[in-house]
Amino acid sequence: MNINNQTIIIGGGIVGATLAIKLAKAKMPVTLIDARPKMTEQDWKVKLSNRDARVYALSLSSINLLKEADAWQYISDLDRKADYTQMHVWQPNGVGDLKFADEHASNLLGSMVEPFVIDHALFLAMQNEEVKPYLKVITGQKVTNLDWLGDSVGYQVTLKDKENEQRLCAKLVVGADGRGSFVRAQAGIQLDTLDYKQTAICCAIKTQKRHEATARQAMLTTGTLALLPLADITDEDIKNPQHWQSVVWTLPTYDALSLLTKDEAHIANELAFATGYELGNIEKIESIASFALNAQQAKTYISNNLVLVGDAAHGVHPLAGQGLNLGMLDVAALFKVLMDDYKRSCNKQWGLLQTLKKYERQRRANNSIMMHGFSAINWIFAGYHTQLAPVQHLRSEAVNMVSKNRVLMNWFNKQASGL
Template identity: 60%
Template sequence: MKNNHTLIIGSGIVGATLALKLVQAKMPVTLIDARPERDESAWQEILGKRDARVYALSVASINLLEDVGAWQKIVASGRKADYSQMQVWQLNGMGELLFGESSDKNVDPEILGTMVEPAVIEHALWQLVNASTVSDYLTIIAGQTVVDMDWLGAERGYRVTLDDGTAIDAALLVGADGRSSFVRQQAGIKLDTLDYNQTAICCAIQTEKPHQATARQAMLPTGTLALLPLADITDADKATPQHWQSIVWTLPRNQALALIEEEDRFVAGKLAAATNYELGAIQQIESIACFPLTAQQAKSYVADNLVLIGDAAHGVHPLAGQGLNLGMLDVQALSEQLIHDFARSGRTLWGNNQTLRAYERSRRPHNSLMMHSFSALNWLFAGSLAQTRPVQQIRSEGMYRVGKIKPLMRLFAKQASGV
């Protein structure tokens, strides 16, 4: 029987970052990873390939990764693509928004965020959680899944049983195990869900023109189309930099599923046309995949001795690229609340109900606002009603007017950075 202050189920980016934050405060943590353990050679094989997926890390997420020591490793790897501008436009109508634009060409542009492939972040965190410097406080169990959870009462917390029969007791159980969270289901926490009836096509493309450190998003009648800068990973890439990008193309589900069956070059042609050749022709296309789009939010983020973070608590439409950033804000809020209340109690109360409810009050309303805002934006641009003349005129005029108000644009840019 193992005893811990905190048991985190799910060692993805959000779960591993929380573990490191708590370990920094010298709190005992056990981290459960259902994936088999990887060694450095396995990681290098994964990192040797370009990933079509990319996370748009906000400044707040970067600061958190820096706090735990992961950002320094990401920078050293060279596998990041900073962006200093964000361009949002619609093809069918007037209106364009350009965030981060500076009229002073002698001043270096301020970074709005950074695009990083998931495996790059996970590898950096893997190195840290496996370091000898944290082994006194952090236990990692890889290749095991949780098969049972028993609440033993508020004083004792949870007893979790793994598929090899190991039982672990913890005062606090953290569900960081994704959208289909086993922890959430076992706790009996229900979901509010929204199916957009859309599917996103994801791929990596090499464009004729450079992206110029700009994240782009076209608001199309069929859904959003994001072009997100990717890091240059090969010598050939670095010789002509800023030509690789990650694509997230939202389409009606049937249309996306039909398109994904076509030849790569056919998809590339359709994609270039959809962007109105903003960056010229698509010269290469790799790693085409698709995934259905839904939004969801747990009706509660907490129960006695239990808390949800990241995708286990909420999932949003990808049109603003804020899913991971919201999860990282969960980590920051939860770790601060836990450590603050523990110190205030004279180091006697860890993860009690009052602490967890305070975390929920700080995060759930914000995440709910983000989820509904992204849904509203999706409704405003996609679908039959969005293409009616009155809605088009309101949308175009609104984008035009907002783009002229520089203080408002700076506020939007600050909100996108998460700080």
């Protein structure tokens, strides 16, 4: 079967699904291909009944994009988010804490939301009547081949499930299929990579003290340790709120793997000690997992009739929790340049290479700055040579000076919001 489409998005995660809804709402025909099996209502119900240790720190710009996709209302209705109004960054052996937003302010900096909660909201948004006529969703099928048929035609995409094979054609293919992007590999696009030789331990914890709507990050000599507010989901949590948090603890890989051989009580004690008991003892710990850390960026985000977004284009260190937010900024930029040039051509030209180049110019340089900036911050605090006493002193004084500079702190607040 051969189906002609204006756009095929490969990868049904948050970035790909958001772009698909945005295009469909603009009445631009789009097909979204998600290799994951189709979820039933019962599947969603079971998934939503559990707490996920992972969480995305959504900036205000990402929240606004989800609002435009009509997905944010479902997250709000479910009350499965933890808003935060402050960010607290500190170094245990230094001076000068960084606190973004005044202690008594109530201005929203962002929201912590579990990945599958966002997935579910986007799934519901795809059922909206204004979206359905222009959006075709294919689930449970894997893309096996991409064939470029020329600028005027675009790509032929071959799909296969357990029994059938089908081919689709589209003028534009969008790769939103994650760090190990098949689309990127098929297009022959190479990667710049950086191995941090670090591993992140993630888990959900219940702390003795409340998080007070504050996202915390300790800059340790072994790596960063983030404590991110989690939504309260049980009746017990709601009666005594703000005690559950998501942890992303960066350690040298050997140390992380060694710690993971210990029991939960030992890990909880080590974690509380590492935070300097900022929130007291850890009363419960759940869903301990780990992943190796590296940064990567595609040498180009585009090719003829093809473009990369999100993790398929770039992956950054998790120390600032900006990975998804950068991907959502990709979506906003790509949607705008596509629609602007389409309207400028009197609704005739779609996804031209010159249009895609505008997107790449806007996003690749910015993402490079963010990627290398996060790498530099990680090295400044966790690099071997930066543990020398004189360097530690200079680092502490620099942090202290920044913390007292209102102009710089206001600038950092703006950057954190993504606006």
